[in-house]
Amino acid sequence: MNTPKAFNGEYVDLVIVGGGMVGLMLAAALRHSGLHIVMIERAEYQPVLSMGLDARVSAIVQGNVNILKSVGVWQYLQDKAGLMTSMRIWDGQEQGGIRFEGAEIGEDKLGVLVENISLIHALQDTLKESPDVELLCPEAVESVVWKRDRVEVALASGRVLYTPLIVGADGGRSWLREQADIDVFSRDYQQKGIVATVKPRFAHQGTAMQRFLNTGPLALLPMADDLCSIVWSAADERADELLALSDDDFMYELNLEVGGVFGGIVEVGERAAFPLKGQLSRHIVRPRLALIGDAAHSIHPLAGLGVNLGLRDAMVLAQEIVEARKFDEDWGDMDVLTRYMKLRMPDVLMTMASMEALHRTFKSQLPAWIKLRGFGMKALGNAGIVKQLLMKNSTGINLPVPHTIE
Numbered sequence: 211m212n213t214p215k216a217f218n219g220e221y222v223d224l225v226i227v228g229g230g231m232v233g234l235m236l237a238a239a240l241r242h243s244g245l246h247i248v249m250i251e252r253a254e255y256q257p258v259l260s261m262g263l264d265a266r267v268s269a270i271v272q273g274n275v276n277i278l279k280s281v282g283v284w285q286y287l288q289d290k291a292g293l294m295t296s297m298r299i300w301d302g303q304e305q306g307g308i309r310f311e312g313a314e315i316g317e318d319k320l321g322v323l324v325e326n327i328s329l330i331h332a333l334q335d336t337l338k339e340s341p342d343v344e345l346l347c348p349e350a351v352e353s354v355v356w357k358r359d360r361v362e363v364a365l366a367s368g369r370v371l372y373t374p375l376i377v378g379a380d381g382g383r384s385w386l387r388e389q390a391d392i393d394v395f396s397r398d399y400q401q402k403g404i405v406a407t408v409k410p411r412f413a414h415q416g417t418a419m420q421r422f423l424n425t426g427p428l429a430l431l432p433m434a435d436d437l438c439s440i441v442w443s444a445a446d447e448r449a450d451e452l453l454a455l456s457d458d459d460f461m462y463e464l465n466l467e468v469g470g471v472f473g474g475i476v477e478v479g480e481r482a483a484f485p486l487k488g489q490l491s492r493h494i495v496r497p498r499l500a501l502i503g504d505a506a507h508s509i510h511p512l513a514g515l516g517v518n519l520g521l522r523d524a525m526v527l528a529q530e531i532v533e534a535r536k537f538d539e540d541w542g543d544m545d546v547l548t549r550y551m552k553l554r555m556p557d558v559l560m561t562m563a564s565m566e567a568l569h570r571t572f573k574s575q576l577p578a579w580i581k582l583r584g585f586g587m588k589a590l591g592n593a594g595i596v597k598q599l600l601m602k603n604s605t606g607i608n609l610p611v612p613h614t615i616e
């Protein structure tokens with residue numbers, strides 16, 4: 211590729227705005243590519259602590275654990291990951307439910323549970339020995355100007371960069387997306403997700419529990435040291451009530467809903483809450499701009515797939531940038547970026563549609579619908595091949611691992 215025409219600034223091959231899990235993943239995937247990458251993160255990395263753990267936790271499905279392994283991140287993470295060997299889903303309104311075991315699809319686990327801050331640290335550790343990746347934190351972008359052959363980026367520190375491609379990995383309220391004047395299709399669930407670390411009476415044995423209550427889904431996710439992380443999605447008003455309760459009263463309410471799972475909850479850590487929104491950017495690429503992760507799409511956390519989609523965006527974009535470079539193409543050009551978009555859209559749209567369908571299915575309180583739902587779950591539990599296919603899709607193990615980038 212011809213380097214863009216010089217202007218009074220410093221040339222870099224790629225600028226990434228946002229150093230969350232997804233932005234860092236892109237940098238990690240490209241760290242041996244020889245590209246000079248500048249990543250800009252505006253906030254200091256701060257955990258939200260609950261019983262000594264970051265209250266923000268992500269379930270990483272097995273397909274993405276494989277990706278983390280291929281990129282060399284897993285070695286820094288494995289000691290901190292809680293293993294999820296099985297999952298039980300049941301309807302708060304109906305008896306019975308459905309159980310998924312890793313062994314049903316030939317895997318020893320369905321995925322892992324990690325604190326977001328641990329994944330961030332593991333990705334940073336992976337980047338430590340990479341002189342080509344500059345992580346600027348805290349740093350802010352003051353202005354960004356798109357030209358035909360480059361993007362000009364002025365930083366708050368006074369540095370001025372120009373690059374063929376800028377990537378927005380700056381989350382659901384992406385500043386970069388706004389600068390590019392791209393709007394979003396948005397769905398406000400009018401719910402908040404309450405997260406906290408809790409201690410159950412008995413060992414969780416690697417089982418994740420998801421219960422669909424009439425107020426929203428409640429997940430108990432197995433963490434290291436026999437702790438669990440909860441994600442309790444509730445309508446705004448109910449969530450605010452729950453947040454205002456004392457620890458003891460909150461634990462009482464929680465125990466009413468967990469239905470005696472793991473012998474009940476005996477200790478709860480600090481709570482944090484996040485408004486729940488579904489969102490899809492109207493464009494995820496523009497000339498010299500690509501959006502990844504929540505900047506491109508965010509989904510209801512009821513199946514814990516948001517960052518999983520983002521990690522796959524990062525890997526596929528990295529792969530397309532490396533391919534473009536190999537064939538002397540301009541990786542900020544729409545031909546290259548369209549390839550990234552086309553590869554990612556089916557996965558993103560299918561996941562978003564499934565989340566919406568699940569949300570609607572479990573929201574309805576009509577008695578006939580509740581019966582039908584119970585019947586559907588039982589049928590799925592007995593439908594060997596269909597169940598396996600569903601499990602393979604949702605754990606991402608049937609998706610190709612984008613090739614390792616060396």
Ligand SMILES: Cc1cc2nc3c(=O)[nH]c(=O)nc-3n(C[C@H](O)[C@H](O)[C@H](O)COP(=O)(O)OP(=O)(O)OC[C@H]3O[C@@H](n4cnc5c(N)ncnc54)[C@H](O)[C@@H]3O)c2cc1C
Nearest residue numbers: 228230232252268269380381403503504514515516517518
């Ligand atoms: C309650 C809850 C539970 C969840 N559980 C799961 C789960 O189990 N599994 C799962 O896969 N997903 C889960 N998710 C979704 C997951 O958290 C998100 O998909 C994920 O955080 C997206 O990562 P990201 O890096 O794209 O964005 P973010 O995590 O939002 O990171 C964006 C980064 O960009 C930085 N930034 C923002 N603006 C700027 C700027 N102008 N300049 C520089 N930097 C900037 C921010 O400081 C931040 O570090 C959950 C979400 C919620 C709310």
